[in-house]
Amino acid sequence: MQTDVLIAGGGPCGLMLANELGRRGVRTLLLEPRNGTAFNPQANATQARTMEHFRRLGFADEIRAQGLPADHPTDIAYFTRFYQHELARLRLPTASQAAATVKRLGGSWSAAELPHRVSQKFVEATLLQHARAWPSIEVRHGWRLRAFNDRSMDVLAQIESVDGASTASVTAKYLVGVDGARSLVRRQLGIEYGGATGFKRDFMGGKMFAIYLRAPTFLATLPHDKAWMYVSVNAERRAFMASVDGQSEFAFHAAIHEGEDADAWTEDDARRIFSQAMGRETPIEILSMLTWTAGHALVAEHFQRGRVFLGGDAAHLFTPTGGLGYNTAVEDAVNLGWKLAHVVQGRAPESLLASYEMERKPLAERNTAYAKRFADSVGLFQVTPELERDTPEGERARQAAAVHLNAHVRLEFNIPGVTFGGRYDGSPIVVPDGTTPPDDQPNDYVPTACPGGRPPHAWLADGRSLYDTFHFEWTLLALGPEAPDSKAFELAAQQAGMDLQVVHHADPALRALYEAPLVLIRPDQIVAWRGEDARHASHILSLCAGGQAPPMP
Numbered sequence: 001m002q003t004d005v006l007i008a009g010g011g012p013c014g015l016m017l018a019n020e021l022g023r024r025g026v027r028t029l030l031l032e033p034r035n036g037t038a039f040n041p042q043a044n045a046t047q048a049r050t051m052e053h054f055r056r057l058g059f060a061d062e063i064r065a066q067g068l069p070a071d072h073p074t075d076i077a078y079f080t081r082f083y084q085h086e087l088a089r090l091r092l093p094t095a096s097q098a099a100a101t102v103k104r105l106g107g108s109w110s111a112a113e114l115p116h117r118v119s120q121k122f123v124e125a126t127l128l129q130h131a132r133a134w135p136s137i138e139v140r141h142g143w144r145l146r147a148f149n150d151r152s153m154d155v156l157a158q159i160e161s162v163d164g165a166s167t168a169s170v171t172a173k174y175l176v177g178v179d180g181a182r183s184l185v186r187r188q189l190g191i192e193y194g195g196a197t198g199f200k201r202d203f204m205g206g207k208m209f210a211i212y213l214r215a216p217t218f219l220a221t222l223p224h225d226k227a228w229m230y231v232s233v234n235a236e237r238r239a240f241m242a243s244v245d246g247q248s249e250f251a252f253h254a255a256i257h258e259g260e261d262a263d264a265w266t267e268d269d270a271r272r273i274f275s276q277a278m279g280r281e282t283p284i285e286i287l288s289m290l291t292w293t294a295g296h297a298l299v300a301e302h303f304q305r306g307r308v309f310l311g312g313d314a315a316h317l318f319t320p321t322g323g324l325g326y327n328t329a330v331e332d333a334v335n336l337g338w339k340l341a342h343v344v345q346g347r348a349p350e351s352l353l354a355s356y357e358m359e360r361k362p363l364a365e366r367n368t369a370y371a372k373r374f375a376d377s378v379g380l381f382q383v384t385p386e387l388e389r390d391t392p393e394g395e396r397a398r399q400a401a402a403v404h405l406n407a408h409v410r411l412e413f414n415i416p417g418v419t420f421g422g423r424y425d426g427s428p429i430v431v432p433d434g435t436t437p438p439d440d441q442p443n444d445y446v447p448t449a450c451p452g453g454r455p456p457h458a459w460l461a462d463g464r465s466l467y468d469t470f471h472f473e474w475t476l477l478a479l480g481p482e483a484p485d486s487k488a489f490e491l492a493a494q495q496a497g498m499d500l501q502v503v504h505h506a507d508p509a510l511r512a513l514y515e516a517p518l519v520l521i522r523p524d525q526i527v528a529w530r531g532e533d534a535r536h537a538s539h540i541l542s543l544c545a546g547g548q549a550p551p552m553p
Contacts (some may be wrong), residue, residue, distance in 0.1 A: 001170045003029040004344045008145040013312030013329035020337025026344050033144040033162050035126050040212050041119035041251040044242040045323030047419045050330045063125050065454030066247035067118030070096035074117045075227040075415040076413050079404045080234050080388045081279030088405035091529050103475035108416040108445040110457045110467040117228045119244045142322035174307045178412040183314035189305050199295035203238035207256040208294050209506035211270050214285040216248045222372040232277035235385045241279040251277025262291050294319045297368040303357035316364035322412050324367045331401035338523035347497050352546025359424040375410040423453040429544050448513040451527045456513050471501035475521040478504045480511030488534035492541050
């Protein structure tokens with residue numbers, strides 16, 4: 001068998017990469033050992049930047065229609081126990097409100113899309129449906145990578161069906177290992193994780209117990225407003241629970257105490273643990289249960305070796321506070337997808353691929369650090385039995401907890417800076433202009449067209465998002481009523497085989513927002529360059545495409 005790109009792993013990163021490559025007609029074989037997409041809910045929060053990428057691919061509305069009902073609150077709420085005292089709450093718009101709300105927002109939340117609370121199992125199913133629709137994509141469930149050899153001109157891989165009945169050899173131009181934390185690809189490359197692990201906290205540090213369950217009476221008997229995520233804060237058992245379908249299905253996760261052997265727990269034990277978080281007996285149907293480990297902030301020492309790349313959990317492992325692991329994985333695929341496609345199709349030199357690690361590794365280190373900060377904020381918060389007592393001392397303890405948790409929930413879940421503020425400063429394929437980007441803060445984002453970051457967003461007079469006018473590949477924005485002539489860029493792109501479109505917007509407000517009349521936008525919607533004229537078009541395009549830029553005239 002022969003293919004251009006072999007993808008080992010069919011989670012969100014692998015499936016998103018398949019869509020990026022399929023949209024560009026790149027022959028791709030994706031292997032996934034599971035028989036289908038995820039059964040367990042897994043990640044539950046799709047950040048706004050991820051939703052903007054789903055919009056770019058044309059299926060953001062499909063994703064937003066899944067998960068919670070359109071009118072279900074997406075609040076995050078904290079309780080001593082779910083049926084007892086409410087301590088803190090962050091109220092957020094429902095899915096049906098999101099489309100209208102986003103058009104009224106500005107500043108930090110000036111965006112084409114708002115976040116969406118949807119379980120990974122639904123996202124994977126949508127990504128798979130769209131990946132399979134591309135003629136150049138083949139998805140094989142029940143198959144896995146067994147070994148590979150990078151032969152410098154190609155990669156020879158041995159693959160097998162999980163049942164052992166079939167084997168095959170595959171020759172690929174490139175291999176991408178998105179095969180999870182225990183990645184065979186990373187191990188065979190001899191690449192270790194860097195960073196730190198084993199953080200101990202009362203909550204979100206150490207071993208955790210997970211139950212995917214149905215609780216058909218929970219919402220009907222809940223004495224509080226509905227939420228998307230419920231967090232139980234008491235001295236007996238810390239836990240959180242995310243609504244999967246907005247009706248009866250929930251993903252429940254509880255801290256495991258020192259000396260407890262949760263791997264040996266029975267369904268009766270699971271019901272006991274669940275009741276501790278509830279504060280009363282509640283009938284549940286257990287769909288699955290397992291253990292997992294929080295307390296990671298790990299990033300692979302390298303994301304590429306030769307013709308082999310790493311992404312997703314194979315490249316970085318998070319404690320899942322802030323939902324950053326899954327969203328970082330999606331952006332890995334977005335970053336790598338266009339680069340692989342352009343190199344495979346001869347539209348860019350192979351040197352372009354070296355920018356993947358240069359850009360994504362610092363972002364992974366940034367994001368794992370933010371996730372650790374969020375986990376420390378909630379997990380190191382000390383809880384005493386006094387918190388639940390109906391005494392003056394208990395009331396004071398709850399007031400103090402409310403102050404901390406109301407601050408924490410905004411730190412972890414109102415994160416436009418984390419979502420939109422990731423940058424590729426220092427990248428060899430970004431042309432700096434001497435300006436300094438705003439400070440990187442988790443809860444504040446200052447829109448800027450300083451090269452290396454997300455383009456500032458705006459809603460146009462006709463109701464469209466500015467992003468909807470971008471070309472799928474390279475875009476040159478020509479802004480303002482007197483934008484400079486852009487023909488030099490068009491000619492240079494044609495000579496270089498780059499798929500570039502010039503998009504004119506005469507609105508002076510956009511010219512002011514971008515602080516330049518010409519702005520080059522990469523296929524992954526990152527500002528590559530901005531300037532006053534097109535004099536050095538060939539030099540700029542060659543550099544941004546990963547080549548050796550010709551000397552400046």
